[in-house]
Amino acid sequence: MSGLARHAADLLGVPLAEARPMAGGDLSQCLHLRLEDGREAVAKTGPAPREEARMLAALAAAGAPAPAVLAVDETALVLECLPDTGAGPGAEADLGRVVARLHAAEGGRYGWPADYAFGPVVIANGWSDDWPAFWAERRLLCHAGHLPAPLIRRIETLARDLENRLPRRPRPALLHGDLWGGNVLYAGNRVSGLIDPACYHGHAEVDLAMLSLFGRPGPAFRETYGASEPGAAERAPIYKLWPALVHWRLFGDGYRGMVEGFLEMAGA
Template sequence: MRDLARHAADLLGVPLAEARPMAGGDLSQCVRLRLGDGREAVAKTGPAPQEEARMLAAIAATGAPAPAVLAVDEMVLVLECLPDTGSGPGTDADLGRVVARLHAAEGERYGWHADYAFGPVAIENAWGDDWPAFWGSRRLLCHAGHLPIPLVRRIERLADDLGNRLPKRPRPALLHGDLWSGNVLYGGDRVSGLIDPACYHGHAEVDLAMLSLFGRPGPGFRAAYGAPEPGAAERAPIYKLWPALVHWRLFGDGYRGMVEGFLETAGV
């Protein structure tokens, strides 16, 4: 922790006064810094700090809140500290407005200009023009070498049928890519920042499915974000399957039931 903190302070060109570990950080090390000039900052590692900095800049460019990048190199990302006081009565509605603003940004194709990762699990982002093919190859079949054969066969059947289940060319919205409650910071009744992104362009329902993977925002979210697209409920388990597979690979067999549950709900 101390080495990370010193390296971050050196990048900023300011003496380090104090470093404290931060909660969370299953896949990266995260430290809160107090600097010699009185400022505070957050330093974190990650699979590709410079790519994460580009993702945060892309989020901020939409008008959605994200922490400013204070410094970055190939090892460390240094970010501004944002308010993190917990959610309040109006936060669901504000989150709806924030995510709608994010998703209003549109790319030309599906994917991102670089691959990324959740820890040791690769996120393949090569550009594509066919959304069901992108989801099948880059988000589902890519896990085949790490799963029991019976489950691989079910995922293959689902992937073969995605052309009948997913829209062929939905609007390629800018996605956060890992939009669960732990990656949303609140200050009062407002969202203060979206953090730890894994951005790419894809169907907006992917982020919405992720938001309901471990609980879901209240009705104020949907009222502010907008009504669901027809068929969204049927597509949700297909979109939730990807993070479930990632969690299984990262954290073990405790997530197998989640994977099997989404496959069953999807009818395969």
């Protein structure tokens, strides 16, 4: 039995019958647990388990499906095991409804009460009242020193022009923050859970851009989510640039082409 499995059982106060690795886990260890009382759970590590627990609570409070937190401490999180049987024909429409409900939850400013991380890549979430400045400083310029200087110069040029590219004060929607397909669980025609959040308050288009980074939801999603804001297509590569930069830093030069492609699409 792994150390994480033993620790999760101790946190729950229930003997463990079985633990097995789950798919994914590029940045954290994740186990499926079967407890001796018949229940199932998910145990995972992460950059800040207590902060992730607060983010999951925020998703649930907004009316989005999210796993309940069964136990948490500074090193591990134990979660409800949600159904994950695959997407049915009505699932994309339900995802549109779920994301719209999430984005209807509004904050007073842009950011989050604490910083977070994707592995070694810090996600700075300090509060701001200026959305273009938040995106420039906390999502783009923060990569200086970690990537080639010529590319950083292009990012700096783009960052200086964001006040002309992004709305200054969009509604500060509650964002999932890492809303790609792998972080959405389906059970038939419904979304059973949003997992692995990196929440903060910001422009809703950030989540929509992330959702189309490695695929694209069909028209049923847009029908239930709502119409695009004017200029969304021009802003999308600016918002996709951040996760592309994070992937390059985490996983290597294979993502350089993606980064350069979004810079070109953004005219930088």
